[in-house]
Amino acid sequence: MESSDLKKIIQGIPKAELHLHIEGSFEPELMFEIANRNNIDLEYDSIESLKKAYKFNNLQEFLDIYYIGAQVLIHEQDFYDLTWAYLTKVHSQNVVHVEIFFDPQTHTDRGIGFDIVINGIYRALEKAKHELNISYKLIMSYLRHLSEEEAFKTLESSLPFKHWIDGVGLDSSELGNPPSKFVNVFEASANHGYKLVAHAGEEGPVDYIWEALDLLKVVRIDHGNRCLDDETLVQKLLEENIALTLCPLSNLELKVIQKMEAHPVKKMLQRGILATIHSDDPAYFGGYMNENYYETAKALGLNNDQLMQLAINAFKASWLDSEAKEKHISQVKNYFNTLNL
Ligand code: HPA
Ligand code: ZN
Numbered sequence: 001m002e003s004s005d006l007k008k009i010i011q012g013i014p015k016a017e018l019h020l021h022i023e024g025s026f027e028p029e030l031m032f033e034i035a036n037r038n039n040i041d042l043e044y045d046s047i048e049s050l051k052k053a054y055k056f057n058n059l060q061e062f063l064d065i066y067y068i069g070a071q072v073l074i075h076e077q078d079f080y081d082l083t084w085a086y087l088t089k090v091h092s093q094n095v096v097h098v099e100i101f102f103d104p105q106t107h108t109d110r111g112i113g114f115d116i117v118i119n120g121i122y123r124a125l126e127k128a129k130h131e132l133n134i135s136y137k138l139i140m141s142y143l144r145h146l147s148e149e150e151a152f153k154t155l156e157s158s159l160p161f162k163h164w165i166d167g168v169g170l171d172s173s174e175l176g177n178p179p180s181k182f183v184n185v186f187e188a189s190a191n192h193g194y195k196l197v198a199h200a201g202e203e204g205p206v207d208y209i210w211e212a213l214d215l216l217k218v219v220r221i222d223h224g225n226r227c228l229d230d231e232t233l234v235q236k237l238l239e240e241n242i243a244l245t246l247c248p249l250s251n252l253e254l255k256v257i258q259k260m261e262a263h264p265v266k267k268m269l270q271r272g273i274l275a276t277i278h279s280d281d282p283a284y285f286g287g288y289m290n291e292n293y294y295e296t297a298k299a300l301g302l303n304n305d306q307l308m309q310l311a312i313n314a315f316k317a318s319w320l321d322s323e324a325k326e327k328h329i330s331q332v333k334n335y336f337n338t339l340n341l
Pocket of ligand 2: 171280
């Protein structure tokens with residue numbers, strides 16, 4: 001297939017994004033604009049020198065830069081502008097539903113109020129719902145390099161905004177910070193009505209995926225790349241219909257895989273695993289949803305049925321109600337039916 005044909009097909013698919021860190025959608029241009037208006041000196045003197053620093057050998061090297069970028073976010077308007085820029089971008093890519101992460105501790109640790117962060121994000125999400133017809137869920141992530149006690153403080157701060165938050169997640173430096181460190185705060189989060197997800201098996205071992213499922217009781221796994229190493233785990237994912245939210249360009253940029261041809265998503269689909277594709281931190285990893293679909297499809301030779309399955313899986317794995325899921329899934333099927341005419 002011509003690459004322009006593949007791009008056109010991908011553009012037209014109604015898509016759901018389930019793994020996106022809003023701070024990771026911070027494009028250098030907007031970062032410099034906000035840094036200027038907040039009188040903050042970024043450690044880089046130009047957009048070009050910042051972009052040159054976007055070369056990572058592992059997750060930690062990326063996180064070090066990601067946290068520097070987030071430091072320019074001070075006012076509610078900054079969080080609004082960040083979120084609105086992301087939403088208009090993905091709207092242009094025919095993304096119709098998003099479930100996005102935010103990292104409260106990245107901001108509250110700098111003295112920014114939880115309310116400032118969430119008010120800005122929420123206002124942009126609501127505007128997108130009304131003006132762009134994008135539905136959304138919001139997920140608050142605990143930073144796993146910090147203590148469980150810190151996560152408990154974040155849980156406490158979130159409670160006045162509970163009605164805006166659908167779930168909690170676990171992100172940041174995976175190695176050495178296993179899910180088991182957060183058992184109590186995940187249990188408490190569930191008791192407050194939050195749904196549960198966690199990053200596991202991105203750089204970490206299969207054991208971390210087991211811990212996320214058995215100890216934290218998450219309903220889906222963010223990444224989970226390593227699951228094919230463990231047949232018992234594959235059986236569990238199949239039996240319990242547990243989704244993996246994969247991020248191929250992220251995996252490539254963070255050297256989780258050495259080349260796109262080595263990405264496990266095709267094998268996962270062939271095994272019937274509820275695998276989905278997302279963008280993680282698109283401003284840092286070179287692509288939003290369409291680019292992630294495209295690079296994966298090109299490298300692995302995914303056919304239209306597999307592309308359709310990926311899109312359907314994301315709606316199945318989403319937190320939409322069953323009526324909305326059905327509506328989106330039939331739109332995906334109709335789209336592929338008309339392609340085949
Ligand atoms: N992995 C883990 N934590 C993160 C990431 C990621 O890709 N992005 C932001 N926090
Ligand atoms: Zn992530």
